[in-house]
Amino acid sequence: MxxxxxxxxxxxxxxxxxxxxxxxxxxxxxxxxxxxxVSFTEEAIIDFARVYDPQTMHVDPxxxxxxxxxxxxxxxxxxxxxxxxxxxxxxxxxxxxMASPGMDELRWALPVRPGDTxxxxxxxxxxxxxxxxxxxxxxxxxxEMLNQDxxxxxxxxxxxxxxxxxxxx
Amino acid sequence: MxxxxxxxxxxxxxxxxxxxxxxxxxxxxxxxxxxxxVSFTEEAIIDFARVYDPQTMHVDPxxxxxxxxxxxxxxxxxxxxxxxxxxxxxxxxxxxxMASPGMDELRWALPVRPGDTxxxxxxxxxxxxxxxxxxxxxxxxxxEMLNQDxxxxxxxxxxxxxxxxxxxx
Numbered sequence: 001m002x003x004x005x006x007x008x009x010x011x012x013x014x015x016x017x018x019x020x021x022x023x024x025x026x027x028x029x030x031x032x033x034x035x036x037x038v039s040f041t042e043e044a045i046i047d048f049a050r051v052y053d054p055q056t057m058h059v060d061p062x063x064x065x066x067x068x069x070x071x072x073x074x075x076x077x078x079x080x081x082x083x084x085x086x087x088x089x090x091x092x093x094x095x096x097x098m099a100s101p102g103m104d105e106l107r108w109a110l111p112v113r114p115g116d117t118x119x120x121x122x123x124x125x126x127x128x129x130x131x132x133x134x135x136x137x138x139x140x141x142x143x144e145m146l147n148q149d150x151x152x153x154x155x156x157x158x159x160x161x162x163x164x165x166x167x168x169x
Numbered sequence: 170m171x172x173x174x175x176x177x178x179x180x181x182x183x184x185x186x187x188x189x190x191x192x193x194x195x196x197x198x199x200x201x202x203x204x205x206x207v208s209f210t211e212e213a214i215i216d217f218a219r220v221y222d223p224q225t226m227h228v229d230p231x232x233x234x235x236x237x238x239x240x241x242x243x244x245x246x247x248x249x250x251x252x253x254x255x256x257x258x259x260x261x262x263x264x265x266x267m268a269s270p271g272m273d274e275l276r277w278a279l280p281v282r283p284g285d286t287x288x289x290x291x292x293x294x295x296x297x298x299x300x301x302x303x304x305x306x307x308x309x310x311x312x313e314m315l316n317q318d319x320x321x322x323x324x325x326x327x328x329x330x331x332x333x334x335x336x337x338x
Contacts, residue, residue: 005220051174052250053257055266068267076269077253081221081246088222097224098237100245102276108269 007086010034010119014090022093023165024137027127035090036119038082040074040112048078073111079118079154080106083145086120087158091141098136098161106156110147118145118153125157135167176255179203179288183259191262192334193306198293204259205288207251209243209281217247242280248287248323249275252314255289256327260310267305267330275325279316287314287322294326304336 011034017026042061049058053075057067064072112118126140138161145154180203186195211230218227222244226236233241281287295309307330314323 052254054254055257055261056263057268075250075253076271077246077250081244081250084244084246085221085223088224092224094225099226100277102245102274103272104274105271106273106275107271 005038005085005089007035007037007089009090010036011121019090019092019094021095022162023096024127024129024139024162025165026093027124027137027139027141027162029124029127032121032123033090034119034121035086037117038086038120039117040078040082040114042072042114045072045074045078045112045114048081049075053077069111071113073113074116076106076108076154079108079112079145080156082118083120083143083154083156087122087143090120091122092160093162096163096165098163100158100160102159104157104159106154108154110151110153112147112153116153117148120145122158129164129168130161134164136161136163174207174254174258176204176206176258178259179205180290188259188261188263190264191331192265193296193298193308193331194334195262196293196296196306196308196331198296201290201292202259203288203290204255206286207255207289208286209247209251209283211241211283214241214243214247214281214283217250218244221246238280240282242282243285245275245277245323248277248281248314249325251287252289252312252323252325256291256312259289260291261329262331265332265334267332269327269329271328273326273328275323277323279320279322281316281322285322286317289314291327298333298337299330303333305330305332 057064057069058075061072121144123142129137141158144152226233226238227244230241290313292311298306310327
C-alpha cells in the first residue's frame with residue numbers, strides 16, 4: 001500500500017457532511033457506509049510482515065506453500081491497519097476526534113492474499129454522550145473488510161470519542 | 170522500528186523450549202513472560218501513520234501540539250503491530266502455529282510518544298484442545314505493553330491455534 005491511497009465511497013450514500021465538518025451528532029446509529037478499494041501486493045505484504053509479523057506465511061512466498069494456507073498471506077495486523085486507513089480517510093472527523101480507547105472482537109476470518117482488493121464497510125451500532133464529559137460522545141462501529149468475492153476477511157468493533165457540535169448546556 | 174530488532178527475555182524465566190521446538194503442550198496456563206525492548210522514534214511513528222493512520226496527532230509534530238495529546242503520539246495500530254513483533258519473536262511456535270483467529274479487548278490506555286521504550290508481557294490465561302480437531306489447541310493470552318515508567322500503554326487478549334506435540338489417540 002502506498003501513501004497516495006485514493007479511495008471512494010462505494011455505498012449508495014455517504015455521510016451528509018465531510019470529515020472536515022463532522023461532529024458527534026453526525027454519527028447516527030444504524031447508518032452504514034462502504035469505501036474502497038485497498039489492494040495487497042506481495043511486496044507490501046512482505047515489507048510489512050518483515051518488521052511487524054515475520055512468520056513464514058507472511059514473509060516467505062516459497063516456504064508459505066507448505067503452511068496450512070498454501071501460500072503467502074497478509075499479516076492480520078497489516079489487514080487491520082489497511083482497514084484503519086480507509087476508516088480514517090472517510091469516517092473519522094478531522095475536527096472533533098478525541099481518539100479511540102480500543103477495539104473489540106478483532107477477527108481474521110479469511111486469508112488476504114497478494115492481489116486481493118478489499119473494501120471497508122462501517123455500520124454505526126450505537127452512540128451516546130458520555131456522562132463524565134457531556135461535551136463528547138462515544139460511537140460504536142462495526143467494521144468489516146470484504147474481498148473481491150464479497151466475503152468478509154476481517155472485522156472489528158471500533159470505539160471512537162468525538163466532540164459534540166453543540167454540547168448540551 | 171527497523172527489521173533488525175533484537176529483543177531479549179526480561180522476566181525471571183522464559184519458555185523451557187525454544188520457538189523452534191514449541192508445541193501446544195508447552196503453553197501452560199498461568200505462565201507469565203516479559204520481553205523487550207522496542208523503541209519508537211518520531212520518524213517511525215510518522216512513517217507508519219502516513220500509510221495506515223494519517224491523523225494529525227500521528228503525522229504532524231507541530232499541529233499535534235494543539236490536539237488533546239499535546240504532541241505526536243504513535244498510531245494505536247503501530248503500537249499493536251510492534252507488540253506483535255515481540256510476541257512473534259518470543260512466544261509463537263515456529264513449527265506448530267496454525268494462526269490466530271483474532272484478538273479481543275484491544276485497548277490503547279496511554280499515549281506512546283517518540284522516545285518511549287516498551288516491553289511486552291504475556292500471560293497465558295487458558296488452554297484447551299479443540300473438540301473439532303484434537304490435533305490442535307487454542308491458547309488464550311493476555312498481552313500488555315509497558316512503557317519505561319512501567320505503565321501499561323496497550324493491552325489485548327490474544328488467541329492462537331497451536332498443534333499438539335502428541336495428539337491424543
